[in-house]
Amino acid sequence: MADKKQLSLFDLSMIVVSLVIGMGIFRTPVNVAAGAQVPELFFSAWIIGGLVALCGALTYAEIGSRFPVTGAYYKIFSAFYHPSIAFAINCIIVVSNAASVAGVSLIGAEYLSKIILPVELQTEFYRIVIAAITIFLFYLLNLFGLKVSAKTQNVLSIVKIAMVLILICAIFAGPGAESISHSLPEFKTTTGVAPDWIDYGKALGICLIAISFTFGGYQQTINFGGETKQPNKVIPRAIMTGLAIIIVLYMAINYAYVKVIGFEQLKTAESIAAILAGKLFGPMGFTILSCLVYFSVLGYVNVNLLSNPRVMYAMGEEKALPAIFSKKTAKNDVMFVSLTVFSVISIFTLFYAQTFDKILNYTIFLDCIGMATSAATIFFLRKKTADLDKNTIYSMKLYPFLPIIFIAAYTFVGVSIYFKDPEAGRNGLLIFGGFILLYFLNVFFRKLNNKT
Template structure:
């Protein structure tokens, strides 16, 4: 079935914002502050994270412009490397994203349960029920088609942006917290040297990278965008510009309102800002807004991930049934349903961000570095395209190489901090490659028997 081109510049820009701004910015600043130890390194990590994201955004803008297809994040690996690499990386991403959807839905349910349930009913079972219902609601919305789900996404993303802007306003309310001047301490307790600062920066960038990740999945929508060669790069750049501005502003608010030393161990940092603005009612208002923000993250993942599974079905890495779409709305019904089932199933096993952070970011490092490197292969494969029809990253190979080097640095930082997480990530990656060849073997055997 021919995929309809329905997404506008605004639609895709809002998808970019929702793919990136989940719950991370309301949690990771605590971890970054603890690792940074001093505010100068804290803000430097966020600035560097923003610069890296811009380099990545421009790189993916060119990739999306040169290869505008549905499920692009799968197909670029398949075309530029090998289908087994594409299968392994995308399986990891799909499973990881499903777990993230489950975990974030639980966090949203926890906030909402404090508003709508009696204290006696605020148990894990009821929160799982609320989270499950939330996922099912947006599964139903996605069954209505891309246009309905993207319009819903626009509304939820605007609510999310308004919430962040509102929290930033906390710097104008009440007295700001004062704290003692933080001092950077090396691991050995001696005077810190440049390597100590470099190691701390690497650890900061793990959490910062998590907060900035997600925009690369925008290229999954390349085949459904009007004037993709223009809209895809513009939407990524516009979306990321909004995100960087909001992130820097809200981190400034955290430090000014909470105090840097207190930020290192604070809980519910967004609720603290809301309390400064609205007083006791602030927590209730914030709880509803965070829940709506969670719904935006759930919806955008139900939009994006089935498209990667659809692409894998097209190339027979997954059974062909994953390419099945509905006649009326063109919904990728099997891929959407399977991803939803995985998300609901993992609700009972989902872990917190802190526990899965190193695993997910290390795997992201593999995906980011290899997918960004594909730009050099795509340039050769699409050298015949007219320059007026495609977007090209400025400064030649410098920005893509800077982006790749940054994520290799983050991967090394993860390995230094948590070798088991890095090694397990590699084992999982290799395991999916083996699964790919097993599936291909049985598919080829089946095709041979039918001849």
């Protein structure tokens, strides 16, 4: 069944914004400040992270332009690598994204429960129920089709952008953190000696772990290539437009955090967005913020229910998953099997949510494998599509330096995670190897069944 061209430039740009701006920016600045130790490195790390994301955005913009198909993030692996690699990486991505949806939904439920439930009902069980209901409601919404989901996403993305802009306004609400602390933070090493460039490099690597998580997600935009109007033009513009909005918002809100909270306080602060809201709205700040955070969560849940089933659909098309995953409804063109399975995985993992820091390390280590290898397909793709009309596709400038910078940056982050949290690195490699083994077992039993 041919994919319907339903998504415009604005639709896809808003999808980019919602794929990237989840809950990270309201939590990870604490991790970055603790790792950076000094404001100069803090802001430098965010700038470097933004530039790396820009290199990645331009790389994926060209990949999406030259390879405009539904589920492209899976299909680029199967087109240029062994199918086992495609299967392993995308299984990891789908499962980790489902866990992220569960975790983010739970955070939203924690905020919402404090304003809609009496104190005696603000328990873990009821928060899980609220989170599960949230995922289920957006599962039902996505059954109405891509157009309805995309329009809903546009509204939620605008709410999310408005939330960040409102919080940024806290820098204008009276005196800032200067009244809290006048001491200048110092960069300290574990040995007590003066830091050298290696120490700063290690600190930058730790900072980029959280920053990569906060900037990640835009690569999934290429999953919508088969359903986008004029994808060769719209996909690159949407990725670059969305990321430009995100970089500006991230730099501004990080400045607001430092200005209002104070850099030393930021290293250990909790509910940093609530602090900004309190600065703006006083005692009502938490209630207002809770509603805005919940809407931000809704946007994250919806966009993942839009994107990830398309990866599973593509895997079903290529028989990496059972063919039933490629089924669509006749009326609304909905990938209902893939959508249902992803939603079930998300709700199931609600009961096994881990701490934010553990999720961060596991997710980003596995993402480093996926991001570096997926970006590397541009080198093969350029050769394979060399005959295409250059007026109909997007070709990045400064090739091949931009994808090389992007791949090197994610390799650096992966190595940083391995040294910071060896358990997460080892387990990530074991999980990756396990899915490759699972692929070959699936192939073996499929051949066995065909013989019998």
